[in-house]
Amino acid sequence: MQQEPVNMPSSTPPEPGPNDPKLKKKPDTLTKIILTKFFRNKLAVAGGIVLFIIVTMAIFAPLIAPQNPGDVEMDLLNRLAPPSTEFIMGTDDFGRDIFSRVLYGAQVSLLVGFLAMLGGAIIGTVMGSLAGYFGGRVDALIMRLVDILISFPNIFLLILLIAFFSPSVGLLIVFLASLGWMSTARLVRGEFLSLRQREYVLAAKTLGMKTNRIIFQHILPNALGPIIVASTLSVGNLIIVESVLSFLGLGVQPPTPSWGNMLQSAQNYTIMRDAWWYPVFPGLMIFITVLSINFVGDGLRDAFDPKMR
């Protein structure tokens, strides 16, 4: 804002700024700015690439995997074979190819993680919007529910729920989603409370806009950033919870492979001592995936942060 003359009447030409030839070319949308910032963060981009590779491999598992875990039930001749050109991650105690099972397991683990995140994000956004918009009693009620749910150890509740029903992938997603929306709800409520008082929202009201239009046009789009960041970071956590449950035998049931239940079947002394490849590869996949997701989430958070321009 340089060289603005004092006392300039309104009829004279506008202040400099957007007249700069640099700016004249392209009107940058906010989304574009955020993406540019994200792509400047090397760690986040690396995480994104790794994640992309893992997801692609999971989707195309039937084309990549040498074995279909559904077909091979047992191959006693190749029990606990070390990694070789035939079995690049070795085989398990049933003689099944670990690489194939890791790929198919990725399908299950990622599906559970993403769908549970999506469900949690939707429930959380709706609950948070209701609390933040209506305030008063509704707000108090929803937030106390959140407080109660959040103060239970999640894993205990999940174990309890699964003990009542028979474990299945679909049910696991539903339970994870219905216990994973609280932090999103808090976040969205906070955003609503702050955005509701933002001057452009007040302006929309004084211009005569209807409430639902104000919410969908002015409040939600501006609350989307934090929701996306929190949801991304929660996928990593959900994958871990899924593998913990499967490890305890309460999640995905064998023979359907998941990273968690593969770790579970690897947890005996002889396998740990003689066949390091069996626990290491599924464990490594969990580690790499969650790490990548966290890098991406951190990158998104910085990109959405308006203070880090």
Added chain:
Amino acid sequence: MTPEMNTAVKSGRAQQEKTSSDVILEVKDLKKHFPIKTGILQRTTGVIKAVDGAHFSVKRGETIGIVGESGCGKSTTGRTIIRLYEPTEGKIIYKGNDISHLKEKEMRSSIRRDIQMIFQDPFASLNPRKTLGSILYEPFKVHNLHSEKERQEKIESLLEIVGLDGSFKSRYPHEFSGGQRQRIGIARALTTQPELIIADEPVSALDVSIQAQIINLMEDLQEEFGLTYVFISHDLSVVRHIADTVGVMYLGNMMELAPKEDLYREPLHPYTRALLSAVPVPRQKGVKTREKVVLKGDLPSPSNPPSGCVFHTRCPEAMEECKKVVPAFEEKKSGHYVACHLYK
């Protein structure tokens, strides 16, 4: 603008303003108390008396300035007039109709077009996700004004009216400086062709040089469109420049209300005198500077205001009576109202 040009440019609405000096807005004993809610059941445990007695009226085409230190309820007054808040007590009479308890639906159909607001923070008053074009398009859509082609033309001409380029409409707010954004905010307020504009500290977030530009723009627009302003500010010199009448608020109460010349020449209320003495004046030979009145203590809490006259805790001239009796807001001279026991 010369007077001849004036008459040529002015619309019928503005013409009317010169001939009749009718009151467009009257605020009578306005109160806005915010409840303090605590506990699981959200019971009301107290109230914040943000506005506790505001009175004034504005004539068409004129400007009333409302001044006071931060937390005195001047912004709340503005927001209550435009019915972002529902008043607790008192009346807001716009063009002879009491709008103080209209439902939002009724507000939308009758008043929302007529009264607009200019906001303080140019960085918070524009949705960062929308282009200028769609920011200015929205009001047309909401009120179903003009044809599609006219809307686009109007958007460009509005941008030009506030001193920006019509081609800026495809740009986003973050590409503009504070002063330019404030111009965009003004353009948005003009979309519905309002008659009354509440300007809530419209220049206090801007550099001094830009302040002058925005004030000049607002004055030009007032002349061109016959606008009436409620100009809220803590800056006495800005108010002195733009206002016709000035109201001074303290802790939610209107303390003094007078035509600009009267108020600045002969402030009656001790609070007004203290405020005016705090305005820096360049020292000149032969001109006596005003005696400095420095107020003691802090602004009391509006949730527990002092008894009697709310100013008695800090007033240099407080008497015994001030602690007990609330002074009436009365006309002491023609057009000069004050709430103080010193004047009986």
